[in-house]
Structure formats: structure tokens, C-alpha cells
Amino acid sequence: MREVAVIGIGQTKIDEHWDSSLRVLAGDAALAAIHDAGVSGVEAVFVGNMMSGSANHQQHLGAYIADWIGLRYTEAVRVEAACSSGAATFRSAIMAVASGEVDSALAIGVEKMTDSPGAEITAELATAADADWEGEIGISFVALNALVMQRYMYEYQWKHDDFANFSINAHANAVHNPNARFRKAISFSTYQKSPMICEPISVMDASPMGDGAAALVIVPAEMARRINRPVIRVAGSGAATDALAVHDRRDPLWLSAAEKSAKQAYQQAGIGPEQINFFEVHDAFTIMATLSLEACGFAERGQGVRLALENEITPTGRIPIATMGGLKGRGHPVGATGMYQLAETVIQLRGEAGPTQIENARFGMTQNIGGSGSNIITHILQRES
Amino acid sequence: MREVAVIGIGQTKIDEHWDSSLRVLAGDAALAAIHDAGVSGVEAVFVGNMMSGSANHQQHLGAYIADWIGLRYTEAVRVEAACSSGAATFRSAIMAVASGEVDSALAIGVEKMTDSPGAEITAELATAADADWEGEIGISFVALNALVMQRYMYEYQWKHDDFANFSINAHANAVHNPNARFRKAISFSTYQKSPMICEPISVMDASPMGDGAAALVIVPAEMARRINRPVIRVAGSGAATDALAVHDRRDPLWLSAAEKSAKQAYQQAGIGPEQINFFEVHDAFTIMATLSLEACGFAERGQGVRLALENEITPTGRIPIATMGGLKGRGHPVGATGMYQLAETVIQLRGEAGPTQIENARFGMTQNIGGSGSNIITHILQRES
The missing domain is CATH 3.40.47.10 (Thiolase/Chalcone synthase)
Structure with missing residues (x-):
């Protein structure tokens, strides 16, 4: 190839x-x-x-x-x-x-x-779920993700507040992205006071369309390589699916398709998670960012949220995510989101990301999630020399 | 590759x-x-x-x-x-x-x-046309094709009856295809008496969904090649687009995307139209079969319909088309049609087509048309040895 x-x-x-x-x-x-x-x-x-x-x-x-x-x-x-x-x-x-x-x-x-x-868009988004088993009962995507987040909090003993930094980091980074929908930093108090959409998902846990x-x-x-500018190579690409309906998965708290597609991308790139300099996650909901970090090997099972709590996801942290705002701050025009993640990764690797530039960025990873984890595609881009 | x-x-x-x-x-x-x-x-x-x-x-x-x-x-x-x-x-x-x-x-x-x-399907099919210029005025796909057929008949002096054999051949061949929707031969009189949908397109000019x-x-x-059965190789593949709106084409009676994609497929296969043993055309309407035959080099401009008139499109003719019923007899479940054409081509090349088997079939061509000629994809399959 x-x-x-x-x-x-x-x-x-x-x-x-x-x-x-x-x-x-x-x-x-x-x-x-x-x-x-x-x-x-x-x-x-x-x-x-x-x-x-x-x-x-x-x-x-x-x-x-x-x-x-x-x-x-x-x-x-x-x-x-x-x-x-x-x-x-x-x-x-x-x-x-x-x-x-x-x-x-x-x-x-x-x-x-x-x-x-909005009601039409909610119905339209629901066509990404299983029409026979999920759409049939009228469950929305927020509600599906709320079930997963509820279970995650119960299983691993996390509080709602523990997820705050996913949202705070995304919004802080979006301030510097001229293409982001919401260029406004938020505080911990904003997160705490934000209205519930479907417990435990509040407005500040969900990305805007x-x-x-x-x-x-x-x-x-x-x-x-013949052009006089940084070469941004596609070092790895992987894709995988999972059961379309959340209830049909062996473990609804584990993104098998994220794990499989990331492994494929790591293998092609010949690297592991420790070499990734930043990660454009699919933070459609804070719980999805958490699960994605775990499935891609950046945190132990049930511990993805700790990376946010300990400020390891900011541009100077161990694994910066949503470096230009993520889905939360940049916005989530669904079919375009994956392409924004890739474009932002190119900007970072070219060293043109401004105030949220990741220092010496060499490997950038993107992960785009379809449905509630039923189609996940991972790419690793690499700056050569 | x-x-x-x-x-x-x-x-x-x-x-x-x-x-x-x-x-x-x-x-x-x-x-x-x-x-x-x-x-x-x-x-x-x-x-x-x-x-x-x-x-x-x-x-x-x-x-x-x-x-x-x-x-x-x-x-x-x-x-x-x-x-x-x-x-x-x-x-x-x-x-x-x-x-x-x-x-x-x-x-x-x-x-x-x-x-x-049906009204919903008509509206849904119209999303394949240009929403701003065609969908906006409420024109259906039948009506768009009727405009093209009208102009073609005027320009090249053909009568409606001259198109009959496209429909008669397709239905005659569909009789032998167990997967066809309409396994019933029709006569010239059936064609003549069939009700108009949108002049000059009658029910017998249009494929059924x-x-x-x-x-x-x-x-x-x-x-x-390691399996003990006929090897059906993809010898050529080509794809091209054209203006989405019919009125925006240089010549609405010429399928530029058919010509371009067929040329690409011929080039890859290293052959020309004269080596093609049969051709699964996209006869969504009789006029489309005509235009496709012309753009792919089987007839001069304005003369595609003559191949039907002179019985050159039957299984024993010079260029057999719709050998297992085409869109007209087999039916046209839109997103599946191209795959049916390819599956039937494999059946022909394997020599398993029964009464409509093309003798010594070595190269089979398929052409799948999206919109009113705005996206056309051509494949040539080859039986090795």
C-alpha cells in the first residue's frame, strides 16, 4: 500500500x-x-x-x-x-x-x-441508533449516553463534578480557534450550574450542533515530500464497528470499536499511546471522551475521567485532548466533525495552532465515533522531520 | 494497484x-x-x-x-x-x-x-436532483427524463414506438430470472397501449421500484485464482460526474459522465466496445438505455434507439443488454441496482444464466447511473480462461 x-x-x-x-x-x-x-x-x-x-x-x-x-x-x-x-x-x-x-x-x-x-434533528440523529430496538422506543442519543454515563458513575464511583474538566478544557481551547462555535471559557461553577438535559448529562456535558x-x-x-512545507503523513488508519444497539454489547462501558481501530492505527504507525502527542477525541458527551481515552490505552478501565480531574488533558498535560475546542467548544456538525478533527491535527502538526499549540507535536491522533460507539475510526497523522 | x-x-x-x-x-x-x-x-x-x-x-x-x-x-x-x-x-x-x-x-x-x-418516494428520489434548481420547482425524475426524451425524439426524429424493443427485450429476459420483479413478457401492443406517466414516458418506458x-x-x-472455479476479474472501473441539474449541461442529450467513465474502464481493461459481449445498462427509462449505448460507443449520437429497433440488443444480438431483465423487468431498488447488475454479470460470465446465457461471454460491462446522468460508474468484468 x-x-x-x-x-x-x-x-x-x-x-x-x-x-x-x-x-x-x-x-x-x-x-x-x-x-x-x-x-x-x-x-x-x-x-x-x-x-x-x-x-x-x-x-x-x-x-x-x-x-x-x-x-x-x-x-x-x-x-x-x-x-x-x-x-x-x-x-x-x-x-x-x-x-x-x-x-x-x-x-x-x-x-x-x-x-x-430541534425535534426533527433529534429524530434524524436517532437514525444512527438501531431503529428496530432503540429508535422504536423513542430514545434519543442524549438519553442513550445518559444511561451509559449513569452506569459508569455507579460502577466506578465517580461524581458528576468529576467530569467538569472535559468541558472546561474544551471551552478554554476553543477561545483560540476562529472556527469554533463557542469561543468562551467556562468555569467550574458554570459546569455545576448548567441545566440537566437527561441525568446525568447536563448542557455542559453535551456538544452543540x-x-x-x-x-x-x-x-x-x-x-x-516534493513541496517545501512540513509533510503530514497518514501514519495509521483503523476502523471497526460494534453492536448498533447499546444493550446488545457485552460491556456497554467499553468501546470495543475504539480499542480495535486504535490498535490497528498504532500498529500501522509502529507506535503506542505513549508516543501520541495529542488526541482529538470525539467528546460528543463527556462520557464519550472518558471511554475513548480508556479504550485507546491512555487510562485504565474506569479511570479515564481521572485524566481530566488531574489536568492531564490540557495543552501542557500528559495527553492533551480537544486542543482546538473539541466537539464541545468547536461544535459538532455531525458528518463534518471527523474532518474538523483531522484538519485541526494538521494545524497542530504544522505548528500553527497558536496559543494552544502542542510543543514538538510529532504524532497526532483523531478518533471519530458514530452512533453510541458502534462505528469508530482512528487516524494517526505524523509530521515528518 | x-x-x-x-x-x-x-x-x-x-x-x-x-x-x-x-x-x-x-x-x-x-x-x-x-x-x-x-x-x-x-x-x-x-x-x-x-x-x-x-x-x-x-x-x-x-x-x-x-x-x-x-x-x-x-x-x-x-x-x-x-x-x-x-x-x-x-x-x-x-x-x-x-x-x-x-x-x-x-x-x-x-x-x-x-x-x-408513492408520493414520499417520488419526493425522496427527487433529492438526487438539484434541490436548489430542480427540486425547488417540484419536478420529478420521470418529468426530468421526459424532457430529455422529448428533446431527443425531436432532435433525431424518432417516434415513441421506436423505443418499444428496450422494454420488450427487458421483459422477455426477466422471465428467466428468478430474482426479477416482473417475470412476464410483453408485446409491442402492450407497449403501445401502456398509459402515459409524463409524455413521452409511458409505464412501459419506466422501470418499477x-x-x-x-x-x-x-x-x-x-x-x-487459487479456487477451483471461473475467475471473474475486475478488468476495468471508471467513475465520473456531470452537472447535477440537467439544464446546466452543455448537451442534455449526451451522457458525458457515461462516456468518461466508460473510457476509463475500457482503458484499464485494454479493450474497446467491440470486445464487450454484453452490457448491463441502466434502463431506468428507455431514453437512458439509448443515451448510455451512444455514450459508451455502441452507437452513433442519436442512433442508440436503432440498436433496439434492429433487434441488436437481444441475447443473440450484436450488443445484448438487460440480459436478466434490466431495471425494467428485474426492478429498480435504487441503491441496490448497481449491485444487481454486477451480480448478473458474474452469473453470465460463469455461464450460469440459463435461457438468456450469452454465448462465450468473456467481457461483461455494467453501467449504473445516478441522478439524470450526473453520476455514472462503469465496470468491466472479465472471465479468465
Whole structure:
């Protein structure tokens, strides 16, 4: 398999974009990525999106976006894996380039959620759960995650307050990210006073939705090495699924798909968790950040939350997470999130992250979670020299 | 790029499957393909589907189906390109195996359309068109194709009756396909008397929707060659897009994406149209079969319909099409159609097609069309020795 690298990134701010359509958002990110890469086009376009069919009455986003950005006739498809659509799309794009079938690919993640009433979006998000067993009883994603968090707190004896730093760190970092939806630091008291959505998940445990798009340009690594800028290689890529319904897992407190996909990525990269300089986690809920840290080998089972409590997740900690705001501060336009994580990782590895720059960052890891842990995709990017 | 081959296929009958859910249909086809391949599992699952998010309130089909067929933990995603989702999914799967990232892949196409009222399906199909320019004015896919057919008849001086043999051939061939939705031959008089849907498209010009699933198992060709049965190699694969909105094309009577993707497939296979023994066209409407034959080099511009008139499209003709019923007779469960075309091509190349077997079939071509020609994917399969 030939090595691939990222040579361009683009993002829009995550916001309520009332004056931009889906194609405008996707196009802005895509054209920024193409410009950043310094290329005139690509040979294939991959679009990650979850809910445009119902939220925007537009499917077929491959052709829709390729044409808009001036790449009419270029091969283009959409990839969907619920909230992990972004990373799934990136993985499809890297396999396309790695196979030799194309020599360059554009991976775009886009989602436009705020046009629809919240109740519709809640129903739409529920299509990522098991329609026959979970959707059928009307359970929402917040409620599914609340069940998991409740059980976790009971099993390992944690209090709600113990999760505060996940949210505080994310918001503190988002302040410095011009593309983040909420650029406002929060205090421990804000976390404590924030209203419950579904116990024990409060507003400050949950990531906000939003409209946004992010994009990356992928080429063979040998091509990236001929350009006079840091080479950001895809060192590892792994993907795995789990039972779609939470109740159907052997252990609902263990993200088997995170563990499997991370192992695959570590193995390809030839490193372990101790070499990872920062980790863009999928903190859709604080409990997901916790479980992800454990499954990827950064903490013992039941102890992920301790990393937050002991301030090891900040930019100067042992394993910095959500370094540009995470899903909590940056926002979570579902199908675009994985692509934002990857774009931010490139920014960190290029040393262009500003006040939240991780010193001497060489290996950055991303993990994008679909459903309540049923589809998890892990990538390790590496800065060469 | 390493060569790949198909070693297993599976299909369900296309029908109104009131007693089978989406996962049951997909599972039946997938397990049949795995059984046919003689393997115990695969390393990656790719699911092609267009409208399950709204029609079945279930997205995230990768994890949904992988778990159902006993492949929990296996990497799995969905690929969408409207009505070309099937072939787009196959292409993603072959790139995954070609890249070396996985050594086997299962490509499934599934669609369950008949649970929903027809008006909803019409609206859902319209999400494959341009929401801002076509969906906005409420035009349906039949109406879009009717505009194209009208113009074609005017421009090249054809009558409605001249298209009859596309429908007659498809239905005659479907009689022998146990998985076809309509196994009933029709006469010229049936075609003539069939009611207009949107002039000049009558019921007999349009393919019927349906519920169904088809699946293929893909492995490196060298692995296929170690099994004691005909090796069906993927000799060529091409994909291209065009303007999403019909009015935005330079020439609405020319399928540029068909031409481009076919050229790419011919080039990879090292052959031209004259070496193709049969062609599974995307005859969603008779006009699409016509345009596809022209763009792929089987007829001059404006003359595709002549191949039907002169009976050159039957199993003993110069370029047999829809050899197992095509979309017209077999049925068109949109996201599954491309996979049915490929499965039927394998059956033909194995020499197992029964009364509609193409003699000495060595190269079979498939073409799957998304939107009104805005995403077209062409494959050439080859029987070795």
C-alpha cells in the first residue's frame, strides 16, 4: 500500500449559517483546502455527511459539490457512517489514493443542521441508533449516553463534578480557534450550574450542533515530500464497528470499536499511546471522551475521567485532548466533525495552532465515533522531520 | 494497484417485501454471497443505499448490517451516490482491496422502497436532483427524463414506438430470472397501449421500484485464482460526474459522465466496445438505455434507439443488454441496482444464466447511473480462461 499525506486543509466556522446553503459551506471549505494544497484540482471527491437527505432535501452530494467547486466530471461519492462520516470519508479517500486508482483526492465533511427544528434533528440523529430496538422506543442519543454515563458513575464511583474538566478544557481551547462555535471559557461553577438535559448529562456535558464544513487534500506521500512545507503523513488508519444497539454489547462501558481501530492505527504507525502527542477525541458527551481515552490505552478501565480531574488533558498535560475546542467548544456538525478533527491535527502538526499549540507535536491522533460507539475510526497523522 | 476479482454473489428477489426489514434483506443477500464465496468472513463491509434514512428511519447501515450478518467489529460504511450507489459502493470496495488495506470486502446494495407511500418516494428520489434548481420547482425524475426524451425524439426524429424493443427485450429476459420483479413478457401492443406517466414516458418506458438486496465478495485476483472455479476479474472501473441539474449541461442529450467513465474502464481493461459481449445498462427509462449505448460507443449520437429497433440488443444480438431483465423487468431498488447488475454479470460470465446465457461471454460491462446522468460508474468484468 503506498503511503499518503495531507497537503491541504480548509474549514468554515461552525455556526448557524442561515445565509449559506449546504453547497456553499462545502464549497468554501473545499476551495480553501485546494488553495492551501496549491493544486488546481483533484482526481476524486469524497463527501462525508449524515443527514442532508432529510435536513436539506438533498442527497447525491458527490455530484452536487464536485460541480459547485468547478470539478464537474470528476468522480465523486458520499460516504456515511452517522457521526463518524467524516473520518470514514477520509479513510475512503486515503484508500483510493493508496490503491493507485487516483493520484489525489479531496475529502470533505459537511453538515447543515440548524435549518431544521430541534425535534426533527433529534429524530434524524436517532437514525444512527438501531431503529428496530432503540429508535422504536423513542430514545434519543442524549438519553442513550445518559444511561451509559449513569452506569459508569455507579460502577466506578465517580461524581458528576468529576467530569467538569472535559468541558472546561474544551471551552478554554476553543477561545483560540476562529472556527469554533463557542469561543468562551467556562468555569467550574458554570459546569455545576448548567441545566440537566437527561441525568446525568447536563448542557455542559453535551456538544452543540451546528452548520459547518471541513476538507482535506490527500496525495501520495512522495508527492507531498516534493513541496517545501512540513509533510503530514497518514501514519495509521483503523476502523471497526460494534453492536448498533447499546444493550446488545457485552460491556456497554467499553468501546470495543475504539480499542480495535486504535490498535490497528498504532500498529500501522509502529507506535503506542505513549508516543501520541495529542488526541482529538470525539467528546460528543463527556462520557464519550472518558471511554475513548480508556479504550485507546491512555487510562485504565474506569479511570479515564481521572485524566481530566488531574489536568492531564490540557495543552501542557500528559495527553492533551480537544486542543482546538473539541466537539464541545468547536461544535459538532455531525458528518463534518471527523474532518474538523483531522484538519485541526494538521494545524497542530504544522505548528500553527497558536496559543494552544502542542510543543514538538510529532504524532497526532483523531478518533471519530458514530452512533453510541458502534462505528469508530482512528487516524494517526505524523509530521515528518 | 493490485488486481481484484469477485468470488461470491448473492441476491434476493426484487419484490414488495412486507415481511422483511431492511437488515433482513441485506443480510440474506450478504450471507448468500459469503456462502457462494466459500469464506467465513470479510475484512470490510461496504453498503450501498440511497434512501433508508427517510424511507426506513435507519441510517448508519454499515454497523447495522455488519452486526446482523455476524460480522460485529468489522469495519463497515455506507456509500451513497443516488441511483448509482450500488456501483459506487462496489468501486469503493475494490479500491479498499486494491490498496492492500484489506484482503477481502463485501459490497452490498440494498433498498426498501415499498413501505412508503408513492408520493414520499417520488419526493425522496427527487433529492438526487438539484434541490436548489430542480427540486425547488417540484419536478420529478420521470418529468426530468421526459424532457430529455422529448428533446431527443425531436432532435433525431424518432417516434415513441421506436423505443418499444428496450422494454420488450427487458421483459422477455426477466422471465428467466428468478430474482426479477416482473417475470412476464410483453408485446409491442402492450407497449403501445401502456398509459402515459409524463409524455413521452409511458409505464412501459419506466422501470418499477421495489425492495431488494444484492451483494458481492471481492478479493485479490491471485486469491481467486487459487479456487477451483471461473475467475471473474475486475478488468476495468471508471467513475465520473456531470452537472447535477440537467439544464446546466452543455448537451442534455449526451451522457458525458457515461462516456468518461466508460473510457476509463475500457482503458484499464485494454479493450474497446467491440470486445464487450454484453452490457448491463441502466434502463431506468428507455431514453437512458439509448443515451448510455451512444455514450459508451455502441452507437452513433442519436442512433442508440436503432440498436433496439434492429433487434441488436437481444441475447443473440450484436450488443445484448438487460440480459436478466434490466431495471425494467428485474426492478429498480435504487441503491441496490448497481449491485444487481454486477451480480448478473458474474452469473453470465460463469455461464450460469440459463435461457438468456450469452454465448462465450468473456467481457461483461455494467453501467449504473445516478441522478439524470450526473453520476455514472462503469465496470468491466472479465472471465479468465
